Amino acid sequence: MKGVGDSKRMINGHMLYCNAKNPFGSSSVRSLLGFMVLAFAMVLGGSTDLPAAAVDAAPGAVQGAADTVPSGISAPDLTATDYPTVPGVNSRVTVWLVAQLHLWFAAFVLAVPIFVFIIEAIGMKTRDQRYDDMAYEFIKISITAYSLTAILGGLLLFSLIVFYPHLFSYLSEVFGESMFYYALAFFAESAALYLYYYGWHWLQGGFRKWLHLSIGLVLNAVGTTLMFLANGWVTFMMSPAGIDPAGVFSGDTWVAMHNYLWNPINLHRFIANIAYGGSIVGAYAAFRFLSAGRPEERAHYDWMGYNANFIAILALLPLPFAGYYLAAEIYAYSQQMGITLMGGIFAWLFIIQAVLIGTLFLSANYYLWCGMGRSDGAARYNGYIKYLAIAIIGSFLVWFTPHTLVLTNEELKALGGPYHKYLGPLGIMPAKNTAVNIMILFTALSFLFYRRSNRIATVTWVNAGNAAQLALYTTGIANLLFLGIYHGYFTNTVYKVAASIPQVMTTLIIIVVSITLDSLMYRGSREVAPLNWGRVPNRAQYALFLLAVAFTWLMGLMGYIRSGIRQHWHVTDVFRDASPDAYTPTLGYAANIVSIGTILFMVLVIFVFWLSQISSRRTDARGYWKGVQGG
Amino acid sequence: MKHFLKVTIFSLLMIGFFAGFSNYGIPEIKPAPPPVEEKLDLGAMTPEQFIVLGEKLFNGKGTCTLCHNDVGGRAPLLERAGVVAGERLSDTRYQGRATDAQEYLAESLLEPSAYVVAGFGKAGSGDAVSPMPSVTAGSIGLSEVEVSAVIAYLQDLAGVEVTVEIPTDVQTQVSDSDAPDAAPRVALASADEVITKFSCVTCHKMSGEGGELGPDLSRIGATRDLAYLRRAILDPAAEIADGYPPIMPPTYAGEIYAGELELLVQYLASLR
Numbered sequence: 001m002k003g004v005g006d007s008k009r010m011i012n013g014h015m016l017y018c019n020a021k022n023p024f025g026s027s028s029v030r031s032l033l034g035f036m037v038l039a040f041a042m043v044l045g046g047s048t049d050l051p052a053a054a055v056d057a058a059p060g061a062v063q064g065a066a067d068t069v070p071s072g073i074s075a076p077d078l079t080a081t082d083y084p085t086v087p088g089v090n091s092r093v094t095v096w097l098v099a100q101l102h103l104w105f106a107a108f109v110l111a112v113p114i115f116v117f118i119i120e121a122i123g124m125k126t127r128d129q130r131y132d133d134m135a136y137e138f139i140k141i142s143i144t145a146y147s148l149t150a151i152l153g154g155l156l157l158f159s160l161i162v163f164y165p166h167l168f169s170y171l172s173e174v175f176g177e178s179m180f181y182y183a184l185a186f187f188a189e190s191a192a193l194y195l196y197y198y199g200w201h202w203l204q205g206g207f208r209k210w211l212h213l214s215i216g217l218v219l220n221a222v223g224t225t226l227m228f229l230a231n232g233w234v235t236f237m238m239s240p241a242g243i244d245p246a247g248v249f250s251g252d253t254w255v256a257m258h259n260y261l262w263n264p265i266n267l268h269r270f271i272a273n274i275a276y277g278g279s280i281v282g283a284y285a286a287f288r289f290l291s292a293g294r295p296e297e298r299a300h301y302d303w304m305g306y307n308a309n310f311i312a313i314l315a316l317l318p319l320p321f322a323g324y325y326l327a328a329e330i331y332a333y334s335q336q337m338g339i340t341l342m343g344g345i346f347a348w349l350f351i352i353q354a355v356l357i358g359t360l361f362l363s364a365n366y367y368l369w370c371g372m373g374r375s376d377g378a379a380r381y382n383g384y385i386k387y388l389a390i391a392i393i394g395s396f397l398v399w400f401t402p403h404t405l406v407l408t409n410e411e412l413k414a415l416g417g418p419y420h421k422y423l424g425p426l427g428i429m430p431a432k433n434t435a436v437n438i439m440i441l442f443t444a445l446s447f448l449f450y451r452r453s454n455r456i457a458t459v460t461w462v463n464a465g466n467a468a469q470l471a472l473y474t475t476g477i478a479n480l481l482f483l484g485i486y487h488g489y490f491t492n493t494v495y496k497v498a499a500s501i502p503q504v505m506t507t508l509i510i511i512v513v514s515i516t517l518d519s520l521m522y523r524g525s526r527e528v529a530p531l532n533w534g535r536v537p538n539r540a541q542y543a544l545f546l547l548a549v550a551f552t553w554l555m556g557l558m559g560y561i562r563s564g565i566r567q568h569w570h571v572t573d574v575f576r577d578a579s580p581d582a583y584t585p586t587l588g589y590a591a592n593i594v595s596i597g598t599i600l601f602m603v604l605v606i607f608v609f610w611l612s613q614i615s616s617r618r619t620d621a622r623g624y625w626k627g628v629q630g631g
Numbered sequence: 632m633k634h635f636l637k638v639t640i641f642s643l644l645m646i647g648f649f650a651g652f653s654n655y656g657i658p659e660i661k662p663a664p665p666p667v668e669e670k671l672d673l674g675a676m677t678p679e680q681f682i683v684l685g686e687k688l689f690n691g692k693g694t695c696t697l698c699h700n701d702v703g704g705r706a707p708l709l710e711r712a713g714v715v716a717g718e719r720l721s722d723t724r725y726q727g728r729a730t731d732a733q734e735y736l737a738e739s740l741l742e743p744s745a746y747v748v749a750g751f752g753k754a755g756s757g758d759a760v761s762p763m764p765s766v767t768a769g770s771i772g773l774s775e776v777e778v779s780a781v782i783a784y785l786q787d788l789a790g791v792e793v794t795v796e797i798p799t800d801v802q803t804q805v806s807d808s809d810a811p812d813a814a815p816r817v818a819l820a821s822a823d824e825v826i827t828k829f830s831c832v833t834c835h836k837m838s839g840e841g842g843e844l845g846p847d848l849s850r851i852g853a854t855r856d857l858a859y860l861r862r863a864i865l866d867p868a869a870e871i872a873d874g875y876p877p878i879m880p881p882t883y884a885g886e887i888y889a890g891e892l893e894l895l896v897q898y899l900a901s902l903r
Contacts, residue, residue: 245768290634335762336771339697339705345662352653402657498754545638549645568665573768577665584662591653595646602642 072248073173075575076166083579084163091163092581093593098159100556100597101604102152104276106230107269107555109149110223111277112142113193115311117216124209134304136200138281140615143197144608164579167570175233177253182229185222192219224270231265232257237571238562239333247574260333264326271315271322276551278312283548284609286541299534305544306371312547313364317443317511320357320436321504328500330565337572341565349561349587351402354432356554358396361439363546365392368446370540375454377528384449391442398435403427425488430499434484437507438477444511445473448518455525465521469514476510552601556594564590666692673776673797674890675818678783678865681797681889685784688777693766695781706763707748712736713789719746724758733794736782740766740773792862792869797889818888822898825891829883837902845879846872852900860896 076082083091116135123131160168172179196215203212241259242251249256285305292298331338340346369385372378401423425431459465480503487499566572568582576582585593671684689695698706716732716739719725727745729735738745743761752758766773773781776798783795819825826832832841835848851860862869864887867879887895 287634287638290638334764335705336694336697336764345660348657348660351657352649355652356649542638542641545642546645549642550649553646553649567662573772582665586659586661587657588654588659591650595650598646599643 072244072250073170074248075170075571078166078576078578080578080580082166084165086162091579095156095159095163096593097597097600098152098156100559101601102149102156103559104552104555104601105145105149105152107273107276108280109142109146110227111273112138112281113216113219113223114274115277117213117220119307120213120216124213130303134307137304139197139200141281141284141609141612143193144611146193148604148608167575170575171233174236174249174256175253178229178232178257182226185226185229189219189222189226192222227269228266231269232259232262235259235261235265238566240571240574243574261326261329264329268322268326271319272555275312275315275319276555278308278315279548279551280605282308282312282544286544287609289541290538295534302534302536305541309364309367309544309547313443313447316360316364317440320440324500337565340567341561345584346561346564348402349557351400352557352587352591353554354396354399356550356557358399359550360547360554361392361443362396363543363550365443365446367540367543368450370536370543372450372453373537374532374535375528377456378453381449381453388442388446392439395435395439398426399432401426428488430484430488433500433503434480437480437503440507441473441477441510444514448514451518452522454528454531455522456528457521457525459521459523462521465517469517472510472514476506479506549598552598553594556597557591560590560594675888676797677885677887678793678797678889678892679885681780682783682787682793685780685782688773688781689784692771693773693781694771706751709785709788711789713786713791722746733782736785737778740778740781792866819891822894825895829887834879846875848899849902851902853903857896857900860899861892864892864895
């Protein structure tokens with residue numbers, strides 16, 4: 001007999017330590033600088049996703065490591081007593097709710113300027129002032145939300161310092177420089193936003209309009225940079241980079257930022273923010289539509305709601321692909337983390353996600369179908385709607401089908417296992433990917449029908465064009481089904497995901513080619529009759545509300561899993577969470593917290609919407625002011 | 632105000648539906664609590680307990696069953712790993728440096744790319760790179776002793792001889808798993824105490840004294856090596872001495888502590 005020690009020594013290599021580059025000098029100077037910058041940002045309403053500065057509350061391990069091991073930053077080894085408590089306050093729930101509220105508002109205020117910029121550019125190109133007015137109304141809503149975002153960012157910073165000082169200290173040691181740039185970028189964003197908003201009516205016409213649009217571009221560039229910086233801090237906690245085998249951080253800030261999951265999260269959040277922003281302003285327009293007394297007002301807010309929904313759908317379509325890319329990268333980073341995500345304790349979360357995304361797709365489509373009532377020519381397409389609905393609901397049901405069923409022992413015995421003979425395969429990825437792709441395709445088809453509903457093509461090759469569209473969709477869907485069935489039934493688990501890339505490519509090709517073809521077919525087309533903006537049932541507005549509520553709730557849920565897959569680690573495999581709350585909460589518990597957060601967010605959003613309205617209201621205080629007659 | 636109320640009620644109902652579905656529409660799975668560090672007294676652990684420890688690590692802290700299961704097909708099943716380990720050494724695809732089955736198992740844990748079972752390599756690597764995470768670092772973080780325990784479990788699982796010895800020079804090891812309950816008695820300090828405790832001389836003669844039901848051990852060290860002696864105590868049925876009935880109890884593996892086993896084996900080896 002012999003031990004494994006020899007084998008291990010023979011097999012394992014040795015660790016290498018690198019010198020950290022630190023343009024800000026010693027750790028204490030860097031900490032102080034970071035703290036000053038962030039405190040300054042907070043005073044001015046800075047927002048931050050994660051801790052941005054160091055405090056002198058760092059435990060011996062961190063500070064000690066910085067002093068005695070200049071080559072790196074060690075994560076402290078904490079015990080439950082290292083986490084300050086406040087009687088009657090749950091630390092984790094507090095940070096969770098504040099962080100989530102901050103994120104919801106941040107997503108909103110980062111997204112709105114993106115499509116405001118695009119709408120303004122469309123207005124400039126078409127010289128249609130309605131676009132300019134709508135863009136202004138959108139930015140007006142977000143300007144109040146911007147302050148709230150900053151306040152919530154400050155609150156998050158405060159709650160991290162209070163409840164998780166050692167984590168805060170560790171992250172600020174790692175990210176000192178980026179905190180500094182974050183604060184600078186925040187000032188730049190504030191300046192650009194205020195110029196953009198307050199200068200809207202001043203910078204009109206000719207060169208001034210170009211200047212205004214350029215400010216919008218700067219605003220978006222800085223806003224996106226801010227998000228990328230904060231994403232670096234968040235993703236470092238998930239997939240830390242610059243860590244040597246001993247768990248010591250020995251890289252520089254860029255190494256920490258440019259970690260494995262940074263770009264996947266950047267892409268996913270960028271797209272999701274746009275869809276989310278669209279859904280929130282859609283809810284705003286829906287409420288104004290329902291409250292509107294005059295037909296012109298209803299027409300205006302109907303148009304606004306339509307555009308908001310269009311933005312939300314446009315971003316929603318590629319979102320599953322970005323989500324898939326993120327999940328694949330999580331697997332690539334750590335198979336263990338990937339399995340925890342999709343096949344472990346969080347597996348059932350994806351059934352909840354299916355319900356929510358199904359809700360999003362159904363409500364967005366339903367709104368489009370209701371919107372076809374604005375057109376007198378829509379009757380030609382009404383007959384197809386039921387088939388679209390069947391395809392989307394059918395896909396939703398496949399996506400919703402879990403692989404493992406919840407069964408009693410008797411049922412298990414009768415079934416011969418936890419997998420249903422016919423339904424089981426519907427629960428695995430090839431079937432779900434197929435369902436999602438078909439859902440996306442039929443949503444694109446809904447949009448195509450909506451676009452066509454009020455127009456009559458005049459080109460000579462209409463029939464050939466329609467036949468080509470039909471062939472495109474038919475062969476495309478057949479390909480999706482073939483890929484799904486082949487990889488679902490005839491390959492082993494490791495290769496089942498291989499269906500996803502060709503399926504995504506099939507879907508994208510169909511969408512791009514069919515929209516291009518349709519644009520050519522309807523070039524120079526005839527309008528059936530002017531669109532009747534405002535001629536849409538009230539229930540369509542509830543679809544917009546549902547879109548906003550489901551999106552908010554879904555973001556909260558996915559925030560839980562993004563953070564939850566770290567399990568009992570503050571920083572995966574590096575910095576262990578030793579707090580009493582280190583355990584992973586159940587899905588039900590998380591859903592309750594997300595629901596509370598969603599309600600709080602909705603209350604705050606209503607407040608923001610109300611604020612944006614009262615700025616234009618005037619009260620006739622006749623007789624109140626000396627020498628003023630009023631009226 | 633009417634619309635505001637309607638919209639509010641509608642939104643609350645939807646939020647309630649999502650929360651209700653999450654609470655009652657799917658099974659409630661309580662994630663396992665974070666692993667708690669426990670101290671193990673290896674010297675007071677029997678080989679069977681060591682194997683049980685390996686099994687718990689295999690199913691728990693080691694997270695081996697996340698992939699090595701018959702559900703997902705993400706990694707090869709390990710029921711026969713102890714058997715095939717020896718065969719792998721002569722496989723042309725084998726890239727490692729192990730010289731026997733135990734070293735191969737250790738290597739497959741510590742450097743899994745040395746041999747990747749066909750069909751289980753990282754995508755695009757042509758089965759040259761294993762997707763298996765490090766078991767000694769990060770969130771798994773098995774110690775050297777824990778790796779030994781897992782190997783012992785794999786050998787036991789495959790029904791082959793457990794060749795791993797419990798490292799007795801390490802008195803205290805830290806394990807994240809649920810440690811098996813250590814036997815309540817105090818470990819014996821000398822070979823004489825062990826021989827008395829387990830009543831060896833009831834059947835065996837030592838230094839001219841004792842029973843004759845089993846072979847005479849008075850000069851056993853001159854003809855048998857340490858490995859044979861360990862095996863004979865832990866698995867007496869593995870090799871029955873000529874002319875003697877197979878009556879030695881097979882239960883010592885579950886009773887004798889690793890430290891005690893070493894004391895006894897060293898003592899027997901010294902009898903020449």
